[in-house]
Amino acid sequence: KRTAVLISGRGSNMLSLIEAAKAPAYPAEIVLVVSNRPDAGGIARAQSFGIPAKVLDHKTYGRDREAFERELDAMLVAEGIELVVLAGFMRLMTPWFVERWNGRMINIHPALLPSFKGLHTHERALEAGVRLHGATVHFVSPGMDEGAIIAQGAVPVLSGDTPEALGARVLTVEHKIYPQALALVASGQVRLEDGRAVCRAAAE
Ligand code: GRF
Incomplete structure (x- = not known):
């Protein structure tokens, strides 16, 4: 594609x-x-x-x-x-x-949606005291960071983390899941149907 x-x-x-x-x-x-x-x-x-x-x-x-x-x-x-x-x-x-x-546009967000939509996700994750954080690839829908979820990757939040250190850890997972998610969508294995990401057998 x-x-x-x-x-x-x-x-x-x-x-x-x-x-x-x-x-x-x-x-x-x-x-x-x-x-x-x-x-x-x-x-x-x-x-x-x-x-x-x-x-x-x-x-x-x-x-x-x-x-x-x-x-x-x-x-x-x-x-x-x-x-x-x-x-x-x-x-x-x-x-x-x-x-x-619609169904042909995807985004990556540096948080485990639906938590921490919007900006400054790493600061907010640290403030909230969550123990797991990560990144989400989703189809783009009109609401910000609200589209159907295709893939997620999680990382631990470690004691003493700064937003920068946590962000760098999340970024490594972004670089892993985004190529995987794009492959799923481009091959037709994942499609947007009725507002949800649906998995199918690989397209012939
Ligand atoms: C990434 O953290 C991504 O999740 C967010 O913006 C950042 C972009 O980084 N939406 P890069 O330009 O891909 O290095």
Whole structure:
């Protein structure tokens, strides 16, 4: 499946997907990276792997979210994109865009959903005193961090953890589960049906 990765920052998850997709049998091919921030470190990293990385600066569109998304959508369609992967993409999508890519767009969130939706998840996990934390890959739905769950990975919270130390531990699990989850979706083994992620036998 022709796949685009959307980023806003350093792009370490993007890199883990690019690495995984090098395997000949991997069912997704990363053919495009789009950043909504011109200064995202991930842009140069994608290019160093020979993957075209484009900037679509949301600031150019002011408050008109849909104008930005229409342009993004046109870019994806022009490249024949079949799957959209959000990897540290820090923009909420409007219901129009989410509906258009329903079942074909996934995101990774650095917490075990439905706990700790939104930002600053590692700080909040430490404040709450949970003993397990982690990351979740989910289909994107109109509610923030609310879509059907595809995969999760857990890590222990250790005494003396700082948000940075905990975040680094979670990141290693993100790099493991995101390529696995993308493979499940790209191969058709997991689909979105009636708002839930449903497993099936591998597509023929
Ligand atoms: C990751 O922690 C991801 O879960 C969150 O934003 C961070 C992006 O990191 N949505 P990177 O750009 O993939 O390194």
